[in-house]
C-alpha cells in the first residue's frame with residue numbers, strides 16, 4: 085500500500101526533494117508550504133501527480149494554520165504513516181552571546197522547535213493510526229552538544245539542540261510510533277549554500293533509505309543521513 089506522508093517546508097530545498105522522491109515511488113504526499121502557489125517546484129509536481137499530491141498552505145509558526153492543515157489531512161485520510169518535520173530556518177551567524185538578538189533566537193525556535201512540536205501534536209493521533217508509523221525531525225549536527233567544537237551560530241544551534249531533546253522526549257512518550265532525528269549532512273540548498281559538499285539529491289536519497297529502515301529500536305535517537313548513530 086502507498087504510504088501516507090506529511091512533509092513540512094516543501095517549497096524548496098530538502099523538503100521539495102523529499103516530496104518529489106516519495107511521489108516518484110508512488111506514495112501519497114501532503115506537502116505543507118508557507119506559499120505553495122509561489123513554488124515552481126511544487127506547482128510542477130502538482131501537475132504531474134495530481135492524484136497523490138495535496139498542497140497545503142501552512143506556516144509552522146501559526147497555530148491556526150497548523151490546525152487547519154491537520155483537519156484537511158484528517159478529512160482526506162484516516163492515518164498517516166510518516167510525519168517529516170523538515171521546515172527550518174538558519175539565522176544570522178552571531179559569534180558571541182553578546183551579539184545574539186534574542187528576538188532572533190525566539191523566531192528561530194518558533195520554526196525549528198515549536199514547528200515540529202505543533203505539527204506532531206496536531207497529527208499524533210492520525211500518526212498513531214498509521215502503518216509502522218514514524219515521526220522524523222530533520223535536525224542538524226550543529227545541535228549536537230558533543231560535536232560542538234567551535235561555538236557560534238547561537239540561535240540555530242540552540243534550536244536544533246532543543247529539537248533533539250524534543251525528539252528524545254517524544255521517543256519516551258509515544259507508544260507505537262518510531263521517533264527519530266536525522267542530520268542531512270551539509271547540503272547545497274539555500275540554507276547550506278553553494279560551498280556545501282552534498283547535492284540535495286544525494287542527501288535526500290540517503291535519508292529516504294534511512295527512514296525506510298527505522299523501527300522501534302531506533303526511537304528517540306539521532307542519526308546521520310546513512311543511519312549511523314550521532315551523539316546528542
Ligand SMILES: NC(=O)c1ccc[n+]([C@@H]2O[C@H](COP(=O)([O-])OP(=O)(O)OC[C@H]3O[C@@H](n4cnc5c(N)ncnc54)[C@H](OP(=O)(O)O)[C@@H]3O)[C@@H](O)[C@H]2O)c1
Nearest residue numbers: 093095097098118143144171172224270271273274275276
Ligand atoms: N542544508 C543543509 O546543509 C542543512 C544541514 C543540516 C540541517 N538542515 C535542515 O534541513 C531542513 C531543510 O533545510 P534546507 O537546507 O532545505 O533549507 P532551505 O532550502 O532554506 O528550505 C527551508 C524550507 O523551510 C521552509 N520554512 C521556513 N520557515 C518556515 C515556516 N515558518 N513555516 C513553514 N515552512 C517554513 C521554507 O519555506 P519558504 O520557501 O516559505 O521560506 C523552505 O521550504 C531544515 O530543518 C534545516 O535546518 C539543513
